[in-house]
Amino acid sequence: MDELKPYLRMLKHYRGRLILGAVLMFVTSASGIGLLALSGWFITATAITGALIAAGVAATLEIYIPGGGIRTFAVSRTVARYFERIFNHDTVLQLLRDLRGRVFTQLSRLNPAEMARLRSGELLNRLTTDIDRLDGLYLRGLSPPVVALLAILLVGALLAIGAPWLGGLVIVVLTTMAGGALWMAWHTGQQLTRDLAASSAALRASAMDHVTGLSELTAFGSLEHHRQAVMQADDQARRRDERIAKRMAYGESILNSGIHLTAVLVLLIALHLFQTGQTSGPVAVMMPLAVLALLEPLGVLPAAGLQLARARASAQRLSNGVSNGTGTIDGLSTNNGTGTKQTSDASSKTTVQPAGAHPRTEGLSHAPPVSINAVSLVRGAGARVLDNLHLDVSPAETIGIIGVSGCGKSSIAAMIAGQLKVDSGTVEIDGTSIETFDLDALYPDIAYLTQQTDLFSGSFAGNLRIANQHADESMMWAALQSVQLDGFVASTDQGLHTWVGESGMELSAGQARRLALARLFMRNPQLVILDEPLTGLDEQTAEAVSARLSDWLSARTAIVLGHGPESLPRVDRRLLLRAGALSEEN
Numbered sequence: 042m043d044e045l046k047p048y049l050r051m052l053k054h055y056r057g058r059l060i061l062g063a064v065l066m067f068v069t070s071a072s073g074i075g076l077l078a079l080s081g082w083f084i085t086a087t088a089i090t091g092a093l094i095a096a097g098v099a100a101t102l103e104i105y106i107p108g109g110g111i112r113t114f115a116v117s118r119t120v121a122r123y124f125e126r127i128f129n130h131d132t133v134l135q136l137l138r139d140l141r142g143r144v145f146t147q148l149s150r151l152n153p154a155e156m157a158r159l160r161s162g163e164l165l166n167r168l169t170t171d172i173d174r175l176d177g178l179y180l181r182g183l184s185p186p187v188v189a190l191l192a193i194l195l196v197g198a199l200l201a202i203g204a205p206w207l208g209g210l211v212i213v214v215l216t217t218m219a220g221g222a223l224w225m226a227w228h229t230g231q232q233l234t235r236d237l238a239a240s241s242a243a244l245r246a247s248a249m250d251h252v253t254g255l256s257e258l259t260a261f262g263s264l265e266h267h268r269q270a271v272m273q274a275d276d277q278a279r280r281r282d283e284r285i286a287k288r289m290a291y292g293e294s295i296l297n298s299g300i301h302l303t304a305v306l307v308l309l310i311a312l313h314l315f316q317t318g319q320t321s322g323p324v325a326v327m328m329p330l331a332v333l334a335l336l337e338p339l340g341v342l343p344a345a346g347l348q349l350a351r352a353r354a355s356a357q358r359l360s361n362g363v364s365n366g367t368g369t370i371d372g373l374s375t376n377n378g379t380g381t382k383q384t385s386d387a388s389s390k391t392t393v394q395p396a397g398a399h400p401r402t403e404g405l406s407h408a409p410p411v412s413i414n415a416v417s418l419v420r421g422a423g424a425r426v427l428d429n430l431h432l433d434v435s436p437a438e439t440i441g442i443i444g445v446s447g448c449g450k451s452s453i454a455a456m457i458a459g460q461l462k463v464d465s466g467t468v469e470i471d472g473t474s475i476e477t478f479d480l481d482a483l484y485p486d487i488a489y490l491t492q493q494t495d496l497f498s499g500s501f502a503g504n505l506r507i508a509n510q511h512a513d514e515s516m517m518w519a520a521l522q523s524v525q526l527d528g529f530v531a532s533t534d535q536g537l538h539t540w541v542g543e544s545g546m547e548l549s550a551g552q553a554r555r556l557a558l559a560r561l562f563m564r565n566p567q568l569v570i571l572d573e574p575l576t577g578l579d580e581q582t583a584e585a586v587s588a589r590l591s592d593w594l595s596a597r598t599a600i601v602l603g604h605g606p607e608s609l610p611r612v613d614r615r616l617l618l619r620a621g622a623l624s625e626e627n
C-alpha cells in the first residue's frame with residue numbers, strides 16, 4: 042500500500058469534504074434500510090390490526106408516526122443521494138485537478154533522455170487511465186467499505202430490537218462476508234489489473250505506431266501485417282478486461298447470495314421468536330427486510346476492492362519513471378550504497394545529484410574548461426561504449442570528435458550535457474563535476490544541439506524564441522541569415538509568423554535542421570555541444586553555415602561531433618573515437 046501513500050496524503054487536504062461526503066453516502070444507505078425495514082413493519086402491523094378488527098377484536102394502530110417516517114426516509118434517501126452525487130463529484134474534480142497538476146509537474150522535471158524512454162502510448166496511459174483510476178480512489182475505493190460497515194452496524198442494531206444476540210451474530214457474519222469479498226477482489230484485482238494496464242499501454246503504443254508510421258508501412262507492404270499485430274494487442278486487452286469483469290461478477294453474485302441466505306436465516310429465526318412470543322409480528326417481518334436492504338451498500342464492495350487494486354497499480358505506474366518529488370528521478374532508481382543514485386537499466390542512466398551534495402548553483406561566467414577522466418560507459422543490452430576515456434578541453438577551445446556510426450559520439454555529448462550518467466570516472470565542467478551542478482543553473486550557459494531535430498508546432502518566430510524569449514525580430518533575421526534560411530522565410534506569406542507545421546513537418550529535413558541551428562545564434566552560451574550540426578545540409582549551404590559557425594564558436598568552449606572531417610566546422614583539434622577511446626587525428 043506504500044504506493045498509495047502520497048495520494049492518501051493528498052486526500053488529507055480534503056478531510057472535511059471527504060467526511061461530509063461519506064456522511065451523505067451513509068445517510069442515503071441508512072434511509073434505504075430505514076425505508077424497507079419500516080415499510081415491512083408498517084404493512085405487517087396494519088395487516089394484523091385489520092385482521093383483528095375483522096375478527097371482532099378491538100385493536101388500534103398509530104399510523105401517523107410510521108407513515109411520516111416512511112415518507113421522511115423516502116425523501117431523505119432521494120435528497121441525500123442528490124447532494125451526495127453533486128458534492129462528491131465536485132470533490133473528485135478538485136482531486137483530479139491536483140492529481141493532474143502533480144503528474145504534469147513530475148513529467149516536466151524529466152530530462153529528454155528519460156522522456157524518450159516513456160513511449161508515447163505509455164505517457165498517454167499515465168495521463169488518462171492512471172489518473173482516472175486514482176481520482177476514484179476515495180469515491181469508489183475507500184468510502185464504500187466504510188459506508189458498508191456503518192450500514193451493517195445499523196442493521197445489527199435494528200435486529201437487536203427483536204433479539205440482541207441475533208444483532209451481534211449478524212454483524213459478525215456480514216462483516217466477515219463483506220471483508221472477505223473486498224479482500225478477494227483486491228487480491229485477484231492486483232495481478233489482473235497489472236496485466237490489463239500492460240496490454241492497454243501496448244495497444245495504445247502499437248495503434249499510435251500504426252498511425253504515425255502509415256506511409257512507411259504502406260511503402261514496405263507491411264500494413265496488413267502490422268494491422269494484425271494491432272488487432273492482436275486489442276484482442277489481448279479485451280480478453281483481460283473480460284476476465285476482470287467475470288471475476289467481479291462472480292464476486293458480486295457470491296456476496297449477494299450470502300446476503301440473501303442471511304436474510305432467509307434471519308426470517309426463520311424471527312418467525313421462531315414470534316412463535317415463542319419473544320417478538321411481535323411486525324418486528325419479525327422487519328428483521329429480514331433490513332438485511333435485504335444491505336444489498337445496495339454491500340453489493341459495491343467487490344468493485345471497491347478492484348478499484349483499490351487499480352488505484353495501487355496506477356500509483357505504482359505513475360511513480361515508475363516519474364519523479365516522486367523526493368529527488369528520485371526514476372522508479373528504477375536504487376541507492377548504490379555510496380550515496381549516488383543510479384538506475385538499474387543501463388539505457389536509462391541519467392545524471393542525478395549525489396545525496397547530501399551541495400549543488401553548484403552559479404552558471405558559467407566564462408568559456409569553461411571541460412575534462413573527462415577515466416570514464417567508462419555501458420549502454421543498452423550491455424555493450425561497453427566508452428572505456429577509460431580521457432579528454433581535456435581548454436577554455437575557448439573547439440575540438441572535433443569523429444568516428445563511425447554507433448561508436449559513442451552522441452553518448453559523449455549527452456554525458457557532458459548531464460543527460461547520461463557514467464558508470465565510472467568523472468565529467469567536469471569548469472572544475473565542477475556535472476553531478477554536482479544544478480542543471481537549471483547550468484543550462485542557460487550551454488547550448489546543446491542534439492542529433493535529432495526537434496521543432497515545435499508553431500511559427501518560425503515561435504521556434505526561435507524557444508532559445509531566447511526576449512529576442513526581437515532583427516535578432517531572428519540575423520540568426521536565420523547565419524544558416525541561410527532568411528531568403529526562404531522572407532518568401533513565405535507570413536514571414537517569421539509562418540506556421541512550420543506539427544513538429545516542423547511543413548519544412549524539408551535540411552530546412553528544419555537549419556532552423557534548429559539558427560536557435561544557437563539566438564543565445565550567448567559559454568559551452569557549446571554540437572552533435573552532427575551539418576547533417577542534411579547540401580555541400581554549399583554546409584560550407585557557408587560552417588564558416589559562420591566557426592566564427593561564432595571561436596570565443597566559446599566547443600565540442601563538435603561528426604562522422605568525418607567534412608562534417609565538422611573549423612576546429613582547433615580533431616580526435617578520433619574508436620573502440621571506446623579517443624586518439625589525436627592530424
Ligand SMILES: Nc1ncnc2c1ncn2[C@@H]1O[C@H](COP(=O)(O)OP(=O)(O)OP(=O)(O)O)[C@@H](O)[C@H]1O
Pocket residue numbers: 387388389420421422424426444445446447448449450451452453492
Ligand atoms: N537510448 C539508448 N539506449 C540504449 N543504448 C543506446 C541508446 N542510444 C545509443 N545506444 C547504444 O550506445 C552505442 C553508442 O551510441 P551513440 O548514439 O552514442 O553512437 P554515435 O557514435 O553517436 O552513433 P551515430 O553516429 O550513429 O549517431 C550504440 O551501440 C547504441 O546501440
